[in-house]
Amino acid sequence: MTFTLIAINIVAFFLEQRDPNLLIGLLALWPPSPAVAADEPVFHFWQLLTYSALHANLTHLLFNMFGLYVFGREVERTIGHLRVAALYVASVVSGALVQIAVSFASTHSYPTIGASAGVFGLLVSYAILFPHRRVVLLFPPIPMPAWVFATGYGVLELFMGASGEEADVAHFAHIGGMLGAIALMAYWWRSRHHSWID
Known part of the structure; x- marks a missing residue:
C-alpha cells in the first residue's frame, strides 16, 4: 500500500504539470467561503x-514521498496494508478539517x-508503534528516539503555525494529520483488546 500511495502521488504530480491551474482549482483544498x-x-x-x-514542486513531492516511504513501510509491516491505507486517509482528511477550521480565523x-x-x-x-526506535534527522543528522522526534516535530509545527511563520506552509494541516x-x-x-493486528 505504501508504494501504491507513492505511485498515486507521483502520477498526480506529472498530471498536475500539464495543467496546474485546472487541477489546483478543482482538487486543491480551498477554504469554504460564502461568497x-x-x-x-x-x-x-x-x-x-x-x-x-x-504538490507545489518536485522538492515538495520528494520530501513527502521520502517520509511516506520511511515511515509507511514499517507501519504497514506491523498493522497491514488496509490499516495503513485507513491511517493515511484519516490523517489527510483530519488535516484538511483542521486547516479549514483555522482558515476561518485567518484573513x-x-x-x-x-x-x-x-x-x-x-x-x-x-x-506509537516503535517509540524507542532511533530516528535520524536529515539536518543536522542527530539520532533520537521516535517518540522524541514525533513530539518535537508536533511542537515545532504548532509553534510555527501559531506564530504565523512560513504562512504558505499548512502547519495546522500537519498537526491535524497527527x-x-x-x-x-x-x-x-x-x-481490539490492546492489539494493533487483526
Whole structure:
C-alpha cells in the first residue's frame, strides 16, 4: 500500500504539470467561503482528500514521498496494508478539517496542497508503534528516539503555525494529520483488546 500511495502521488504530480491551474482549482483544498466570484475556485467535499495528491514542486513531492516511504513501510509491516491505507486517509482528511477550521480565523485565502498531513500521520503512528526506535534527522543528522522526534516535530509545527511563520506552509494541516492518526490508533487499540493486528 505504501508504494501504491507513492505511485498515486507521483502520477498526480506529472498530471498536475500539464495543467496546474485546472487541477489546483478543482482538487486543491480551498477554504469554504460564502461568497466568491464566478471564476474563483471554490470548496468541494472531495478536496478533503484530493489536495494531498498535489504538490507545489518536485522538492515538495520528494520530501513527502521520502517520509511516506520511511515511515509507511514499517507501519504497514506491523498493522497491514488496509490499516495503513485507513491511517493515511484519516490523517489527510483530519488535516484538511483542521486547516479549514483555522482558515476561518485567518484573513488569508489560499489553497492547501501536499501529502504532508498523511505523512505526519504515519510519522506519529510509527512513534506509537516503535517509540524507542532511533530516528535520524536529515539536518543536522542527530539520532533520537521516535517518540522524541514525533513530539518535537508536533511542537515545532504548532509553534510555527501559531506564530504565523512560513504562512504558505499548512502547519495546522500537519498537526491535524497527527491528531487523526492518534485518534484512529487509539480506537484500534481499545476495540481490539490492546492489539494493533487483526
